[in-house]
Amino acid sequence: xxxxxxxxxxxxxxxxxxxxxxxxxxxxxxxxxxxxxxxxxxxxxxxxxxxxxxxxxxxxxxxxxxxxxxxxxxxxxxxxxxxxxxxxxxxxxxxxxxxxxxxxxxxxxxxxxxxxxxxxxxxxxxxxxxxxxxxxxxxxxxxxxxxxxxxxxxxxxxxxxxxxxxxxxxxxxxxxxxxxxxxxxxxxxxxxxxxxxxxxxxxxxxxxxxxxxxxxxxxxxxxxxxxxxxxxxxxxxxxxxxxxxxxxxxxxxxxxxxxxxxxxxxxxxxxxxxxxxxxxxxxxxxxxxxxxxxxxxxxxxxxxxxxxxxxxxxxxxxxxxxxxxxxxxxxxxxxxxxxxxxxxxxxxxxxxxxxxxxxxxxxxxxxxxxxxxxxxxxxxxxxxxxxxxxxxxxxxxxxxxxxxxxxxxxxxxxxxxxxxxxxxxx
Amino acid sequence: xxxxxxxxxxxxxxxxxxxxxxxxxxxxxxxxxxxxxxxxxxxxxxxxxxxxxxxxxxxxxxxxxxxxxxxxxxxxxxxxxxxxxxxxxxxxxxxxxxxxxxxxxxxxxxxxxxxxxxxxxxxxxxxxxxxxxxxxxxxxxxxxxxxxxxxxxxxxxxxxxxxxxxxxxxxxxxxxxxxxxxxxxxxxxxxxxxxxxxxxxxxxxxxxxxxxxxxxxxxxxxxxxxxxxxxxxxxxxxxxxxxxxxxxxxxxxxxx
Numbered sequence: 254x255x256x257x258x259x260x261x262x263x264x265x266x267x268x269x270x271x272x273x274x275x276x277x278x279x280x281x282x283x284x285x286x287x288x289x290x291x292x293x294x295x296x297x298x299x300x301x302x303x304x305x306x307x308x309x310x311x312x313x314x315x316x317x318x319x320x321x322x323x324x325x326x327x328x329x330x331x332x333x334x335x336x337x338x339x340x341x342x343x344x345x346x347x348x349x350x351x352x353x354x355x356x357x358x359x360x361x362x363x364x365x366x367x368x369x370x371x372x373x374x375x376x377x378x379x380x381x382x383x384x385x386x387x388x389x390x391x392x393x394x395x396x397x398x399x400x401x402x403x404x405x406x407x408x409x410x411x412x413x414x415x416x417x418x419x420x421x422x423x424x425x426x427x428x429x430x431x432x433x434x435x436x437x438x439x440x441x442x443x444x445x446x447x448x449x450x451x452x453x454x455x456x457x458x459x460x461x462x463x464x465x466x467x468x469x470x471x472x473x474x475x476x477x478x479x480x481x482x483x484x485x486x487x488x489x490x491x492x493x494x495x496x497x498x499x500x501x502x503x504x505x506x507x508x509x510x511x512x513x514x515x516x517x518x519x520x521x522x523x524x525x526x527x528x529x530x531x532x533x534x535x536x537x538x539x540x541x542x543x544x545x546x547x548x549x550x551x552x553x554x555x556x557x558x559x560x561x562x563x564x565x566x567x568x569x570x571x572x573x574x575x576x577x578x579x580x581x582x583x584x585x586x587x588x589x590x591x592x593x594x595x596x597x598x599x600x601x602x603x604x605x606x607x608x609x610x611x612x613x614x615x616x617x618x619x620x621x622x623x624x625x626x627x628x629x630x631x632x633x634x635x636x637x638x639x640x641x642x643x644x645x646x647x648x649x650x651x652x653x654x655x656x657x658x659x660x661x662x663x664x665x666x667x668x669x670x671x672x673x674x675x676x677x678x679x
Numbered sequence: 680x681x682x683x684x685x686x687x688x689x690x691x692x693x694x695x696x697x698x699x700x701x702x703x704x705x706x707x708x709x710x711x712x713x714x715x716x717x718x719x720x721x722x723x724x725x726x727x728x729x730x731x732x733x734x735x736x737x738x739x740x741x742x743x744x745x746x747x748x749x750x751x752x753x754x755x756x757x758x759x760x761x762x763x764x765x766x767x768x769x770x771x772x773x774x775x776x777x778x779x780x781x782x783x784x785x786x787x788x789x790x791x792x793x794x795x796x797x798x799x800x801x802x803x804x805x806x807x808x809x810x811x812x813x814x815x816x817x818x819x820x821x822x823x824x825x826x827x828x829x830x831x832x833x834x835x836x837x838x839x840x841x842x843x844x845x846x847x848x849x850x851x852x853x854x855x856x857x858x859x860x861x862x863x864x865x866x867x868x869x870x871x872x873x874x875x876x877x878x879x880x881x882x883x884x885x886x887x888x889x890x891x892x893x894x895x896x897x898x899x900x901x902x903x904x905x906x907x908x909x910x911x912x913x914x915x916x917x918x919x920x921x922x923x924x925x926x927x928x929x930x931x932x933x934x935x
Contacts, residue, residue: 492741562778568739570791570844571768580790581780 299658303651309440309453310400311392312366312429314346318378320385329382339378340371343393350434351425361421367394369442369454394442395435397452397645399426403435406644443652447618448634452645455638457653459620463533463613463628464602464660470537470624471544471601476594478541479548480583483590486549487556488578507546514543515610523611530612531627539607544597551593555586588675595668599661605632631657687712687852687882688733693747695728695737702728704906705747710899712851715874715883717893717914720903721929726886729903730854733884734770735763752851768795771845775857777837779829779844784821787829787840788812791848807847815843816873835866842873846881853877855885859892871896890930894918902926 322342326333344363348354353362367373370393377391378384394400398417401407407416409423418426429435446456482503490496518539522528528535559582567577608614613629614637621628629637631653638650688710695703703725710716718726728737735756737743749756756766768791779787788808791797798804808825812818817839821832829840838858845853855874859867874883874896887893893900894914901911902923910917910926921927 560778562774562776563780565736565739565774566778566780566841566844567790569734569736569767569772569774570794570848571764571766572790572794573764576794580794585781 299651299654302648303653303655305404306645306648306650306652307440307443308437309442309645310395310403311436311438312347312395313390313392313434313436314343314350315388316342316346316374316391317388318342318385323374323378323385329379334375334378337375339374343370343374350429350432353425358421361419362425365396365399365422365425367396367453368451369394369449392436394453397643400453401644402426403430403437404644443649447620448616448629448637449618450616450641452641452643452649455646455649457631457634457656459617460629460631460634460653461656463536463621464630466533466621466624466628467536467540467608467613467630468598468602470534471540472594472598474538474541475544475548475597479545479594480552480590482545483549483552483556484578484583487553488582489574503546503549507550510606511543511604512606512610514539515607517542518607519610529625529627531615531617531629532625533613533621533628533630534624535611536608536613536628536630537624539611540601540604543604543607544594544601547597547600548590548594551596552586552590555589555593556582558589559585588672591675592668592672595664595671599664599668602630602660602664603632603657605636608633609636631660685711687752688884689750690732691748691750693729693732693745693749695725695732695743695745697740698742702906703732706908708901708908708911710882710884712882713878713880714899715878715885715897716899716901717897718884718886718901718903719888719890719893719929720909722888724903725906726901726903727856730856730884730886733852733854734767734772736767736772738763768848769850770852770854771848771850772854773838773841773845773856773858776861777834777841779832779837779840781828781830783826784812784829784832784840785825788843788847791844795848797848811843811847814846814877815839816869816876817843833866835862835869838862838866838870839873842870842877846877850881852882852884855883857886857888860888867892890918902929904929 319342320327323337323339324333325337343366344359347362347366348359351358351362353359373393374391377389395403398407399422402418402423403426407418407423413420426435440456442454442456444456445458446454447459449455486496486500518535522535522538523530563581563585564577567581568574572580608630614633615627615629616637617627617629619626635650635653635657638646638653686709688708690706690708693703693706694701706729718730720726731737732745732749733751733756737745745757751766751770754761780790782790785808788811789798789804792804792807798807809818812821817836820836821827821840829837832840842853842858859870862870871892874885877883885893885897897914899912900914900917902909902917902921902925904925910921910923912922917926918930921930
């Protein structure tokens, strides 16, 4: 029988308890608010720099596609087009528009145009050979300094000596802009260009394909081995000192810094096996080493989560151990295994350090065609661009980060979707 | 040989150990064909452990080993040459908690016949599934939704589905480990009625906590206590005139 005294004591303690609860709640909200603040700052910073990086300035020029000059041999072969005068033709077109005549003027104007303009003209001719011997309005990228001028990074007020554009060049740019020759549009170089020292031509295509090849290799190696290891350790391995040791080692490997795997890859795959440097095959293998512990641990957790009653049910009707595992346990564990794998892959997609160790940081212009061609990957490309001084590279870096983040969101979204789709209740 | 034919399970001096721990102490028992035998006793008395020695389900438990001899249908099931797969096809099992596979009702029943290669073709498999579901008294309830998942059924239906799954491979013996402990009285009475029917074709050994259930369904009853078989005989005798004072104490509710 509670006395009034107990009631009073309980009531008095209630006040204190509620106060504590409120404080705890406040701290939680504060922590989340702080985290959100950081996230918003990060997103605003990346998006504000990165979104302009998706666009760049182009100049529209009327180009005279003279067959004789562009294609001297006449078979539209690479050699013939290369021997032709594409570069000269583009330059003549811009001289015409600006009215540059003297040597100095021509030199100033020439520098406003991207170095890749002749290649751009050649690839246009290659895909539209019917248009030869006509005059076409084509768009060419501006040089990154000219691009920066329109973005307001190069200012007229700055003394001429201290900026990368001369007064003459700025005058030309202003006139061309007034006559509507300059357009600001989605950058095709960013998506379809490869590594380049010229900021206006640099793109992520090579790195994106390198990432794809590397991740494919990584998946093909780590998923089967990881799942098989997990299934064996969880369902078949005897529980003894040796398997315990293996288990501890796998758990520890998951915490090993990724750069260590890079050194291991360098020593094993490149120095010992003699594989070439910088290739996605080696990159994928190194990332597979790194991803394996993650996949094994999450797969084991997924297998453990399958209720024992399912195994016993299968064994009870006379299934062998392998049948019970393959027919019942593994299918039920697959969603969890896939989720773990995709998260491991997302981690691998964003990994830079181990790939630096095996030379995937090399400056490679060609898009890798196979896992044996030298290449680089998105995060390494970002790392390299972040190192360049040109203003435009800062934007391209942010743009590439946005693209990388989009891939990561896609992969994580895929993991959630897969789990929801495959998950079964029992 | 008539005697051998009547006895389907013959255990001689069986002891079961979990590591160092002796869970079953030197039990000898003979179980009759096509009858229902119930194992009763307080919790932890080893009746479930002993039940699982009959289809070697204890093999799945780490550190468990057995001494003595268990003969099923004249065969020593712990002989080195014995494969547990055909043994478990011959000695089916229904568990305490209904554990249908998270697959369709059809797949649940078809799984056993499929892995043992019992069906000649698809229509034969359909027949086997239908027969098993009829045998488990579930056919009329699920005939229109064989492609629904088995886990969507009610608890009692799930347990009958598990019985259907067990009888689909036409075992000789069905072991039931407290099959009604998670079911309500109505579902329980359905399962009990089903057991009586099944005992025309199968030998049923049931572990139960409910003495009333043992009295209702079984012809023979064995009373276990602390790993020992205290008393074994006709159910009527055991419940009316228990020979051992321990049995009497348990049945009359003094211990347990």
